[in-house]
Amino acid sequence: MNLVSVEANRGPDQRKTLAPLQVAIVTTAAPPSANGQARVLGQIVAPTMFAPPMFLTDQMNIVELDQAHYGSHFELSPPRFQLTTRKWGKLAGRFNHSGGLLRSVMVRAGEITRILHDGAVDVVVGCSGNPFDLPASFLAARRLRIPFVAYLFDDPVYQWERGIYRNIARVSEQIWSRGALRLIAPNEVLASDIRKRLPRADIHIVRNPAAVALNESPAKRPDANPARWRLLYTGSVYSAQASAFRNLVAALGALGGRFAIDIYTGQHGSELVTNELASPHVDVHPQAPHATAVALQQAADVLFLPLAFYSPIPEVIRSSAPAKLGEYLASGRPILVHAPAGSFITELIRNADAGLVVDTPDPRKLAEALNRIADDEVLRSRIVANALVLARQFSVERARADFGATIASVVRH
Missing domain, CATH: 3.40.50.2000 (Glycogen Phosphorylase B;)
Known part of the structure; x- marks a missing residue:
């Protein structure tokens, strides 16, 4: 050995x-x-x-x-x-x-x-x-x-x-x-x-x-113009992500149903999730076992990676390294990061061109980023390929x- x-x-x-x-x-x-x-x-x-x-x-x-x-x-x-x-x-x-x-x-x-x-x-x-x-x-x-x-x-x-x-x-x-x-x-x-x-x-x-193999041959979407694109988030939902999720809910509403998000979390019954994030474009599920979560990530249209813009502990937000980051990178799916400028995940993803980054708390810019991902196949292919390269670091x-x-x-x- x-x-x-x-x-x-x-x-x-x-x-x-x-x-x-x-x-x-x-x-x-x-x-x-x-x-x-x-x-x-x-x-x-x-x-x-x-x-x-x-x-x-x-x-x-x-x-x-x-x-x-x-x-x-x-x-x-x-x-x-x-x-x-x-x-x-x-x-x-x-x-x-x-x-x-x-x-x-x-x-x-x-x-x-x-x-x-x-x-x-x-x-x-x-x-x-x-x-x-x-x-x-x-x-x-x-x-x-x-x-x-x-x-x-x-x-x-x-x-x-x-x-x-x-x-x-x-x-x-x-x-x-x-x-x-x-x-x-x-x-x-x-x-x-x-x-x-x-x-x-x-x-x-x-x-x-990330204890997952690189998904280097992700399945293509069967419909080039789907009725609804599905975002996915897996993990905890609390103050460390709250304001970013509120922005996403506003963006989803402005986009008129083109996008929806599935959230798998252990906080599915919390006041934040059930009240503040309540929307016809948000579907909340109980936390999934790890193997199931990885499979869901690899089947999603877009993976959402949020961190709060307004937090009593901004220093922790800046240096946060979510455990799911490596899994997202290896998934073969496009990633949308919504987190403060200068934080570890925004700079890592932006510098590697491994996803789209919205680093201001603006629902309109978030909506624009979602439309870019949906409308630009070349962009999706490029950021997915770069994410797979970056995943090797994890x-x-x-x-x-x-x-x-x-x-x-x-x-x-």
Whole structure:
């Protein structure tokens, strides 16, 4: 096997031998799960490269253990967001929340330490996603004298709205980052934002991979002038996409029924979806299994990739790398991006000419882009071909190699 390996001497009677690396990963979402972070982790930590990983999480309820998976799971206790449920004044309330967060970090660090104490773990990987896992993973790794790597799926500071969480995350970052031998980010925009705050950080890019084959021979539309073009969106629908979806609904209405969109989401019953996006041109469905979602993507007329223009966390929107991006690129279908200028997905798609980009919150421009896609077969063929080329950057093989090289480098550190 092509193992990422390290010279290991794990016992007094053992000779120094080559052994696969053992990683412990602390995450809000462990694989197998439909969650984007879980899907990435499940793909990059492969049997061909690593010993069975140890996943530590406080959300075992979303782990689909009946599905095929690699590694073992350890449940962490749920965090306490405050010291007491008693009502306090403003100043005392801040202390109550701050103390609760600090207590949760220390408790979690102790749990991680106990779980890993007797294991032959080579590297601890702490993932972003909540205020606890990065600092707790760092503290546990330091106690155990194990290398620590921070995996930043989103900005660990600005993923929180202004207030106590962001303030604590900013302070926490200055602590755990000093012990992180490597930082992993899914794209260059997030890496640049982190480097401005942490100029000495050693940041490595590992793309969110797409575990799908390139659809290099997409089926042509049977009708050159269809009665209605079907857009598709698969994934979460919440504040991170809300304003972009509202613009699309307005554009679809202005186009008089030429276009409609199918939305497959776990938030199909939310107020945003059922009320604000209600339209005769919008069909909402429950979240589809991953394999079904990929098949739907490859059968759609146009794939819609939105990010919000008005958000309390614009920094996260700017650096967001949706897990579905690689799948969209590999689908063989034209992509329409509706997201703010300067964001990772707008610049990536525009620079590669891999889709049409509307980077202003203007329904009229969105409608114009939809008509261009429908009316120009040469345009569709060109952006699909370029998207397939770009999709190779998001291959599972490349992500596994990049992740494996990063982890191996800290063991040799």
